[in-house]
Amino acid sequence: MHGTIVCGMTASPEARGAAQAAAALAARLDLRLVLVHVADGTARRDAVSEPALEEVARDLGGHVETRIVHGNRVDGLAQAAADEGADAIVLGARGRGSRVLRCGLARRLEAAQTVPVVVAPPATRARSGRRLALADTRTRR
Secondary structure, three states, X not given: OOOEEEEEOOOOHHHHHHHHHHHHHHHHHOOEEEEEEEEOOOOOOOOOOHHHHHHHHHHXXXXXXXXXXXXXXXXXXXXXXXXXXXXXXXXXXXXXXXXXXXXXXXXXXXXXXXXOEEEEOOOOOOOOHHHHHHHHHHHOO
């Protein structure tokens, strides 16, 4: 593996969908995947515990790393991306009508650092296991 994808995690379904998209991308491109949750010290409803983050990593299969950092979300994700040598940051977004995605965090992250930010749309159907299997066989050649 020669690169890293950092995926911002919360307890939302959109974040789980982003993690699935990031895992598929990491498998296809033979990149390392690090799931990062930023704890800001407040009791947010989208907070993720360490066991829950580990469970998401296990569900994704493969070698997925996890990290919990403290601070505000923009600075925390930017710092984690810098620490991990990330080539991209993947975030989940909420749909807001036809083809309009809402992810203010992505805009703030783009302004804070130079790593590309990829916004994964909400999953409207299950990801194909066949596509992941094809990616896995291609990386093993």
